[in-house]
Amino acid sequence: MRIFGLLIVVLALAACGPTYVRGSEEPKLDEYAMSTGLDKKDLEKLLDENMKSLTASAVVAEWKTQSPPPIVAIFPINNETSEHISNELDALLSDIETRMVNGGIAQVVSREKQDQLIQEVRKQQGGAFDQGQAASYGRQLGAKFFVTGKVYSTSERTEDEKRVQYYLFMQVIDVETGLVRWQNKAAITKGVL
């Protein structure tokens, strides 16, 4: 009997390997940080803060008086951080687009049309989007305004700690005049202690 019990314990221990799970099965899966990079939760927080500021801005109030609302192009968010987060930032563009369209803030240039131009630009600029040329790209897309931004970070470490502070900086720029019509910065900190 004792041996049988021992066998069960051994088998139970042998089965203690990693298991694949869904977020719905493990509600805390999205809660804890797995690295000092930006995850879904961080990006949502940074975007929420910026979109809240944009929605309350004078430029959006002005857009709401126009019928139809102006056409806006959403340009890539440049990665100026010390983390490889380009894919996450590309996903962020879709979130910005969704919020602008669903919130009735503006008409947004189709992603397909934009992606084509962006890929072309990235090829010319060695993988980066040159924000200095953004007005010219905006005109090519028939947009009156464009939304753009960058994420930058300051990264520091000591013998037993590492801290990365991220800032998502977003702007709305008038294609014709080049004037900045809105800008905001949201911050988040990640670390290993």
Place this chain on the structure above:
Amino acid sequence: MRRNEFIVAFALGALMVLPLSACGGYAATTEPIRNALSAGRPQDGLEKVDDALDVPTDQDIPLKIKEETSLLLLERGTILHGLADYPGSSRDLQVAEKHLELLDLQNDTAGDIGKWLFSDTATVYKAPAYEKLLLNTMNMMNYLARGNLEDARVEARRLTTMQEYLKNEESEQKALLGLGSYLAGFTFEMSGRPDEAIRYYDEALAHEDYPSLHVPVARLANQVSYRTDRIETVLQKTGGPVQAASAGARPATGTLLVIPEVGLVPHKEAMRIPIGAALVIAGAVIYGPGLSSSQRAQAGRLAAKGLLMWINFPVLKDTPHAYDNAEVAVDGTPVRTETGLEVAQKVKAAWESIKGTVMVAAIVRMIARALIAEGTEAAGKGAGAGGVGSLLISLAVEGAMTAADTPDTRNWATLPARILISRHELPPGTHRITVTLSGRGGVKTITKEVDIPAGGFVVLPVSALR
């Protein structure tokens, strides 16, 4: 059971258990990998790393990161880099970096205690400065080879964070890796960001006077006001800032950067060192406390009794390799090639700087063990064993303890011994690049065709592994 009988029983038990804990360490794990690379069979080397990682293919990352996984991923990342699988190499280096960083930040109290009691391998692996800096440098090369400036800039920033940390925690000199700063400067120069580019180039020049940087630095100096004594010296050599192509004009040239990588860095191997020689090594401590005079006296007394004869210790050994030099030709014409980084020298210098400290820990461990063996001999006599019998027991215990002390042979062993640089401005279009490798393996020629874009760049790492 009387006390003396208990000590003898304990010692005999230790004799049976201790040899089981002794193993060849990391050097034994990587031996088949190194052998395959030395014999010019990188694909075989890759399979051997996968075996060691216990994964089916070189596209798999082990789900569970064990003790040696991070280092083995560095080894695989280097081989994949050599075989021009740059995405695979980046993936491995990034996973390894994340885990090495966590190990580095870990408070390793148990390991620190274990180091003085059992073996240096009791500690978690904390990569030396040059390995930390080379990780970002190699990965920057991976991204540059793919023309991906955005991610190369990420690696450049990571390099800066690490340099700042090393500057604060270790020394200014250890925080410098000329090649890393050279490539970071190149990344920002090609990104059209002269202010950052010239600062990185200045750092590279602090490490070494790279002749291929003179004209680029003079060109950047025409665009930005940043100056240091080193920049001024370069400007004297070039006769002042050099005019860059005027804005809007189509550049007449593109930039080619060939990076030949040859040889293999030395690896560590376990060796039994006589106590006399060990005490000499321990006397050359650069960092941390050395052996106290009482510890020295104790070591001498135990050696005289025959209880402390040998120290198991890691030594650096040259890894055989076929090629140790490279020359570059563009469209059949030989062009200037300069040293980017003597990696093997960095490995040797890093080891020399800590060798004494590692030896002190090894001797202290062995003194503790010899004292146990001495106690065993006395206990053996007390338990009724004869003079010869008790001596044999004590010698056997000491021998088993020496065998159990696994020297720490962990190091990034597949790095190239030398990295060279050949940078040129070329007319846009297709060019034939020939890299001629030479060394004990004879002469080998690698030819590649590259398409240089006007105002753009091509980075071409050429590893002798290929």
